[in-house]
Amino acid sequence: MNLHKGGKLETTLKNPILSKEDLSKVYTPGVAKVCQAIARDQNQAYELTTKKNTVAVISDGTAVLGLGDIGPKAAMPVMEGKAALFKQFADVDAVPICLDTKDTEEIISVVKALAPTFGGINLEDISSPRCFEIEKRLRDELDIPVFHDDQHGTAIVVLAGLLNALKVCDKNIKDVKIVINGCGAAGISISKMLLRAGAVNLIGVDRQGAISRNIQYDRSHWSDFAQITNPNMENGKLPDVIKGADVFIGVSAPNMLKVEDLQNMAKDPIVFAMANPTPEIDPTIAAPYVKVMATGRSDFPNQINNVLCFPGIFRGALDSEATDINDEMKLAAAEAISSVIDPADLNEKYIIPDAFDTRVVERIRKAVAEAAYKSGVARKNLL
Incomplete structure (x- = not known):
């Protein structure tokens, strides 16, 4: 205080x-x-x-x-x-x-x-x-530039962490099954970011169950979301659709994920449980069943923290006098964050750099400014 x-x-x-x-x-x-x-x-x-x-x-x-x-x-x-x-x-x-x-x-x-x-x-x-x-x-x-950080900052850092987690597990984003629990602003933005990065089999789940194009929704953003996700039109609650999933990303509520759900996932599962302050599953309980675990908390390894993203992405946008922060700039920011960790140093407990790593902002700044110029939204060329 x-x-x-x-x-x-x-x-x-x-x-x-x-x-x-x-x-x-x-x-x-x-x-x-x-x-x-x-x-x-x-x-x-x-x-x-x-x-x-x-x-x-x-x-x-x-x-x-x-x-x-x-x-x-x-x-x-x-x-x-x-x-x-x-x-x-x-x-x-x-x-x-x-x-x-x-x-x-x-x-x-x-x-x-x-x-x-x-x-x-x-x-x-x-x-x-x-x-x-x-x-x-x-x-x-x-x-x-106008940037809603709860949506896009979260999505960028999740993608950065996931790119490295997939390397640790020797998996490809195009091949894995991804379940997103929580289809609000963050969940939808994360999903769109992962799809742009190459994900194919991605399912969003909310309280009502899996979002699917064979269901009618009152919320237009869910109807739109359904059209680009869940290609196999899976139905049911979280325990149903998580079967065989390689990746779970939670932006929902505490204790939504059970040990039985983890046991039903694919080999070497990746779990990002980001509900704060209490994640979807306690990392200590999940540890024996997952390959890579991340949360939104600073007291566990692999913190998915927006502070890794928004300072650098605005630094790059301001320096290039950009008129927008577009998809190309967001993807460049995610790749820049993931690139901070040398492949030789990647492991289950180190997939995302620390917020105080001084390399992060400069990597993002350069990548974002370059993407802004190449995509035609920069007033100034910093290349």
């Missing part, structure tokens, strides 16, 4: 204001020349304002950590924490903004109005399914 007193952030100056001459340059009359330069060429805002290095961390407080809808004021410590991580790991200046509205259109309108100030928008802790439309609309309507 003491660490959070008065908040975790402050504003500092790049250059001190020590004289009337300094004052006249920083503010009137000298600042008018800078304003006129930007008025003539809007892109000059990247060179002459904080836009070049500033991201807004925006939430409505409706899906905060495992706490749920706690409101904008209670969400602020999380957004401040996110901003602190941006600065610590990638030297990105981030501003926490919590909005006192749950209205989709109003959130979109407010963020669009704020956008000229920032080089990127990090959406955070906005409940599903509103988060899908909010992100899509903002990506379509703004000329700066």
Whole structure:
């Protein structure tokens, strides 16, 4: 609690204001020349304002950590924490903004109005399914990157870990059966990321059971999801569809996975149990039955942590003055994270680098900037 007193952030100056001459340059009359330069060429805002290095961390407080809808004021410590991580790991200046509205259109309108100030928008802790439309609309309507970290940050780090886990198990992503438990924002985004990376036999499971195209859904995002997953149209609850699975990825709730389920999986199973703070199965209970185990916790090996992704991906997007964070950039980020671990060092307990590994952000930055340029969304070529 003491660490959070008065908040975790402050504003500092790049250059001190020590004289009337300094004052006249920083503010009137000298600042008018800078304003006129930007008025003539809007892109000059990247060179002459904080836009070049500033991201807004925006939430409505409706899906905060495992706490749920706690409101904008209670969400602020999380957004401040996110901003602190941006600065610590990638030297990105981030501003926490919590909005006192749950209205989709109003959130979109407010963020669009704020956008000229920032080089990127990090959406955070906005409940599903509103988060899908909010992100899509903002990506379509703004000329700066918009990234919902709960969806895509999680998906990128999961793919990075899975690529290395599959190497440990000598399996190919195109051949394995993957079960995703939890079909909210994170589960759907993870699924789409794995499909783009080459996965074929992927099944999403929620409380109602396996998502399948032979079932009608009230939720449009589940109907769309069903069309791209579960190619064999398997039905039933988790214990039914996990039979023969090579990979289990949980973004759901505590204690959803049983030892019997693990015993029914394929040889050398991979289990990512990422419910926080209590995973889908206790890693100590699962240990005798799995080849590779990962969680979202820092007190077990192989922590799947979004902090591995979002600082570097925004660093690369800002440096290349990207207009979007597209699929090519996300895949490049995942591959960059996985590449940090030398193949000779890969093992069951080391498939993902540590958050404090200084190589991570730089690898992601370079890979993302290159992908941004090659895919046509970068204003600046860093190659």
